[in-house]
Amino acid sequence: MNAVVINNYGDENNLELTKLPIPKISDNQVLIQTKATSINPIDWKLREGYLKQMFDWTFPIILGWDISGVITKIGANVTDWHVGDAVFARPATTKQGTYAEYVAVDANLLAHKPDNISFEEAAAVPLAGETAYQALITHGKLKKGESVLIQAGSGGVGTYAIQIAKSLGAHVTTTTSSKHFELVKELGADEIIDYKKEKISDKLTNIDLVIDTIGGKTQEESFDILNRDSGRQISIVGKSKNTDNIIKNSNIKFQDIWLQPSGNDLQKIAALMKDGKVKSVIDTIIEFSRDGLVKAHKLSATNHSAGKIVIKF
Structure with missing residues (x-):
């Protein structure tokens, strides 16, 4: 699969497109084919090394902690989700983030994507x-x-x-x-x-x-x-x-506070979106690529975008 990673801390030019194996899932996870992700300040702050004492990870690191997509595989203990479900999530904070074509996500962090919103709108939500x-x-x-x-x-x-x-x-x-x-x-x-x-x-x-x-x-x-x-x-x-x-x-x-990822909380937001009470505000949608993510990181770091910056796969 294609993924954008960092192999060193530094500016956005350290983002690299690479080929990696599709993740293996545990019994309590699902595999998601990514349709969209979005940019958050934690992405470029971690890329610059500001959070390396909090997250002592080895390289390469896949950034990104928002995802929307379709389940392609389920773990042995997963009973509430099925292959083909359209979902979104704020995955656990690990070095295996969402700037990738496939992502393993804990099943308890998932929510159903409302039918009345796009994958791009869904990806803007979780974090x-x-x-x-x-x-x-x-x-x-x-x-x-x-x-x-x-x-x-x-x-x-x-x-x-x-x-x-x-x-x-x-x-x-x-x-x-x-x-x-x-x-x-x-x-x-x-x-x-x-x-x-x-x-x-x-x-x-x-x-x-x-x-x-x-x-x-x-x-x-x-x-x-x-x-x-x-x-x-x-x-x-x-x-x-x-x-x-x-x-x-x-x-x-x-x-x-520090966010505690929660599928239950996200499902409550999904209900509000289904009822038209909450919508995503998207500043920019950028195609998934190394250059696209460089552009997205630069834009996010200005702190002047209105709403979210979304990466479309």
């Missing part, structure tokens, strides 16, 4: 969508009628977070640049703040939940707008150096 779901619901405990601020609402996680929060009946505010106002309004944002021109502390107060996708000073300033008795902030980018001091004498809760 970003599950991150948004777990930040809002699993950890953020967002409830109907509560208020939530979603930072960077036009980004990969932000676009799903706005829609999931609206499906819960929350009041949604988001930050973005003026060129993306129409997009986030269409997704369901009730209030929009232009982060280039406005401060959130001048516009908001007594917010129940903040979803932090930026970190640093932005994370620290967000505590000023939270409800002092029950406010909480969930970050997907780690804890800022001053956060503990800011909240030490308050009832505000803070948690930085």
Whole structure:
């Protein structure tokens, strides 16, 4: 099979197209013929070596942790899935990623692809969508009628977070640049703040939940707008150096999270997509090739794409 790998850490020119054996599956896995994958910041951060202490892997490494495709083989213990099923998943974080024509995926991480969305739309969802779901619901405990601020609402996680929060009946505010106002309004944002021109502390107060996708000073300033008795902030980018001091004498809760891949969570998002309550926002679709992935990595690293960058096989 064709796969794009890295054999060294460094810039996007280290991406290489190579031939590898089709993966063998365990008894609890399925083999998926890849129809599409998508790009996430973890892809190029790992490629550059920023995560090598967390993931002590030997080369070659296949990047990519989103997949949509068709099951071509099932393991001996797999009973809920069948050859020919159209599925999508956020596979386990291993060195055998999804920049490949075939991928072995744990069966418990799968969800059925809704019939009303394409493989490209499905591939955009898993990592970003599950991150948004777990930040809002699993950890953020967002409830109907509560208020939530979603930072960077036009980004990969932000676009799903706005829609999931609206499906819960929350009041949604988001930050973005003026060129993306129409997009986030269409997704369901009730209030929009232009982060280039406005401060959130001048516009908001007594917010129940903040979803932090930026970190640093932005994370620290967000505590000023939270409800002092029950406010909480969930970050997907780690804890800022001053956060503990800011909240030490308050009832505000803070948690930085790392996605736990979940087929159950993804199936709940799939149900929302089937009902038309959540859709994928795709910035660009690029054909699978070494040059295509180089282009995709460069675009993702600018942090200026709206929604997701998808690789089509």
